[in-house]
Amino acid sequence: MxxxxxxxxxxxxxxxxxxxxxxxxxxxxxxxxxxxxxxxxxxxxxxxxxxxxxxxxxxxxxxxxxxxxxxxxxxxxxxxxxxxxxxxxxxxxxxxxxxxxxxxxxxxxxxxxxxxxxxxxxxxxxxxxxxxxxxxxxxxxxxxxxxxxxxxxxxxxxxxxxxxxxxxxxxxxxxxxxxxxxxxxxxxCRPHAKPPSPGAPPAASTPSTAREILVTLVVNGETHQLELEPRVSLLDALRERLALTGTKKGCDHGQCGACTVLLDARRVNACLILAVMAQNKPITTIEGLSHGENLHPLQAAFVKEDALQCGYCTPGQIMSAAGLLREKRAHTDDEVRELMSGNICRCGAYVNIVRAIRSVQESGVPT
Amino acid sequence: MKSFDYLPAQKLEEAVARGEPRTSRFIAGGTLLVDLMRLDVERPDLVVDLNGVLSSDIAWNEAGLTLGALARNTDVAYDDTVRREFPVLSEAILAGASPQIRNLATTGGNLLQRTRCAYFRDAAVPACNKRKPGSGCAALEGYTRMHAILGVSERCIAAHPSDMAVALLALDAAVHTRRATGERQIPLGDLHTLPGTTPELETVLEPGEVITRVVVPRSPRGRRSTYLKVRDRASFAFALSSAAVALELEQGTIRSARVALGGVGVKPWRAAATEAALVGRPATSETYRAAAKLATSGAKTTPDNAFKVPLTERVVARALERAGALA
Missing domain, CATH: 3.40.30 (Glutaredoxin)
Structure with missing residues (x-):
């Protein structure tokens, strides 16, 4: 052949x-x-x-x-x-x-x-x-x-x-x-179009724009060392370098909440944080919320209450809700709505999102 | 986003020394700077991280409340002392941004927020005197519903976006800074400058000058204070108009008052005429409504934002009503 x-x-x-x-x-x-x-x-x-x-x-x-x-x-x-x-x-x-x-x-x-x-x-x-x-x-x-x-x-x-x-x-x-x-x-495998003529000065090397520095991120309990430019956001480091694509990029301006993760146990917008500034602090992403095949109570509640349609905002909603539960400041439906206002859902699944969060609060399951 | 170098400052002097106005920027929470760098509005060569050199403490003593410049918005808003002594501050912070952003945003950074003027934030718009001095103002011939009506100039009508700064202004707060020549205190009302012919300058801070803490003095008005904000949606939106008010009452008479406005000024705006019209008067709805009429005196409006005049009068009257009714 x-x-x-x-x-x-x-x-x-x-x-x-x-x-x-x-x-x-x-x-x-x-x-x-x-x-x-x-x-x-x-x-x-x-x-x-x-x-x-x-x-x-x-x-x-x-x-x-x-x-x-x-x-x-x-x-x-x-x-x-x-x-x-x-x-x-x-x-x-x-x-x-x-x-x-x-x-x-x-x-x-x-x-x-x-x-x-x-x-x-x-x-x-x-x-x-x-x-x-x-x-x-x-x-x-x-x-x-x-x-x-x-x-x-x-x-x-x-x-x-x-x-x-x-x-x-x-x-x-x-x-x-x-x-x-x-x-x-x-x-x-294309041959060089024009081999350098003998005696010609060597081509100037491309000016280096790379300003990579060694960055240590502790994500879901695992320590990663990455070489990153300071301008790389935590969101891009998670998605593009660590392949943790559960954290979503929505607006990339802190307005939609799709990129919400826990940093030092607090919910934050990963798009607004430089990865270099998130070093050596525990970061939890949606991938780290479940224990293996066992869903986190919030994940189970989102499934049970049908708290999504397209699902794109869901990881951010769930991570934000995880932060909300830790904060213990929302005690009514209205307080949940107010304190989830950093997460936008274009499908409008808000009714069931609130219901899912409230059901976890009311179940008293440790989160 | 343009590439830049990153310097995690180890000493405050180091940060101050590296604060070159055109090429370097300080970063604390990052919620504003990262956003503006991504928009190409900010293009620094060097970003100096202040997280290692400033305090995040919240302390209450004889002088009053001291907020470290790094105190996060969330921590200040939910601090028990703040909620008890200065409810207006807690309410103002919680009326702004989202829980995620408040977890990152700092006290010092909040005061130095840049405007939300859409023409300033869009680097593709050629005319913006704030972004490019002398280039003109696209807003003046644009859509100005969100823009300022107080303190505006022919060069710039961008509104100051902070809620927290409005509350701090009503609380007579002072900003403590560190600069190359030493430390100084700046009353909050003097921190921000009017746009005039130089809208690119927004504060009196010198290059390299760092806000280290904010001090809120004890006040007979502190506990009777509140913040009312009106916006296009119920949460997570910038103010169309807001008011921070603090009252001191004595047997039904107003002994002293502070009224500051947000969403309508080029900087956090003190409504001095309203305050004067309150002092010595009975704490009644009539007094509040009459005083509120004076809140926007001197306003210069556009057809898009003229509604802010009557809106602000009502916001101020309602906020006064609410503060007056506090136990």
Whole structure:
């Protein structure tokens, strides 16, 4: 089998149609499984060592961007294969019968991908039907993980720019990912347009605007060290660097409350705090409110009382309510309304939000 | 947001020395500065963090109440002494912002809040004398429903947004500062300046001068004080008009009075004519209503904000009524 992308010098292949190469049972199982992990899915088949052990920060970033896109990542190597779904917190293994021997051959047949020394990796973008939308095996300059992160990030940006386009969200994500893949992987193997002429002065280095400093954040009991610019808000650090995307960005001006977290046990707007100023103080986000699978009483009450419609403001509402309960200053419906006024709900779920908070207060359950 | 360097000051002298007016900004709670930096209205090269060098204590002694500049709005508003001795201060703070913001915002920072004038906050608007001296005033030909009617100039009609400052003005508070040449005290009424021909200057503070604490003297009017605020929605909105009033009554007669206005002035506004019309008069609705008529004397309105004159009269009358009825 000699697919175009495997020929020397061929950097990038946009394959609008799916490959109908092999339809045996294992291939069908592969496709069914890949369709089930989430759409779109980024499938990386890599030689041992090519995926290796990525830097944790990069991996966290990749997870964060995948969540933002609602895309899955499937990494298949000889040693270890796993899958990350945007809606599940931890990696899951790829079913063993698919990730070994005959299963790997079926995958090769299905998408023309294999892990081999001469092709260190192949990255394939699959849509919800398991059809190939883009494929590349070009080496990326910054390394596979960093380039993947940059690609996903840029795709997220593209989807934002495309918000007004009347395609389905899935199509927007797919086309953004395709464009971002083409740019980052194809660009990385483009030869330099103009080699510096001998004797010419070396190009001035880009002026450094990076003023990153080491910032220690204690989030949900875990200590994280991040290199951040002072201008990074706590909200952006949580979402973009720690992949804690439960905390939402609404207005980014302290007016909507979607970004509410507890800082030193007090509710605050994470968008109005510089991360560097939140150092070494305990921070609790919505992710840290539940104990594993056991919902916090407020979370359970919001579910029970149907205290949401679209759900975007809900993490902020719940964190704000958690602060309100600690403060013990709201004793009536009206006082709850007044002291929840920093949280806006565009769906207007206020009636049930108040009811949910009051039900927790009245239950006397320790929070 | 433009990139900047961050300096967590270790000593007050260090902060004062780094307070260069054009290129550096102090940060305490950050609720205003972070917002304005994100809007590109503030573009400092250096942000000096005061959290390590100022006090957040709230203390009550012979002199009265001392609020450390870092005392958070929430802590001041719910302080037992404040609620007992100066209810107007607690009420004013709780009438402003949201619980989340009050948990961050500080006493010193609140006094130095910048206006909510939409033309000032939109860096894409070319004309704003406050943002860009000499560039003109877009508000004068714009939508001015929220703008000031007292103390305005031909260069700027932006309203001062603070509720807390209005209460402190009615309580004769003084601001204590530290500057390169030493310490000084500034009566709250003298802290903010009128826009005149230099709306870019908003206070008498010198470059690098830091508010260290606010002192509220004991007062025979303190307990009989209240804050009334009228706004476009029931909570979490800036004032269209507000009044902080404090009265001293003796056998049904008003011995002394303080009346300060918010939402209508270019700075927290003392209604001196109203105060004068109250003193020596019986504490009755007639007295309150007559005195309230004088609250906005000298007002210069636009078609959009002319409603603030009658509104403010009613707000003041109602606030006086409420204070007079306090036990």
């Amino acid at each position: 000699d697919l175009p992308h495997q020929r020397a010098g061929y950097a990038f292949c946009l394959a609008p149609a799916m490959f109908h190469v092999q339809t045996d049972a294992l291939a069908a199982a592969w496709r069914a499984w890949l369709c089930g992990v989430g759409a779109p899915a980024v499938l990386i088949v890599a030689a041992d060592g090519e995926w290796g052990t990525p830097d944790r920060r990069l991996l966290d970033g990749i997870r964060g961007e995948l969540r933002a896109l609602g895309a899955a990542l499937v990494v298949v190597t000889e040693g270890r294969s796993f899958c990350f779904r945007p809606d599940v917190d931890r990696d899951e293994p790829v079913p063993e019968r698919l990730a070994t021997g005959a299963g790997m051959r079926a995958l090769h047949g299905l998408y023309g991908v294999e892990a081999a020394a001469q092709v260190p990796f192949t990255l394939t973008l699959l849509d919800e039907h398991g059809a190939v939308r883009a494929q590349t095996s070009a080496r990326a300059e910054g390394g596979l993980h960093a380039t993947l992160l940059a690609t996903l990030r840029s795709a997220v940006e593209n989807t934002r720019a495309d918000e007004r386009v009347l395609f389905s969200r899935r199509e927007v994500v797919l086309s953004s990912l395709t464009a971002a893949l083409a740019l980052s992987f194809a660009a990385s």
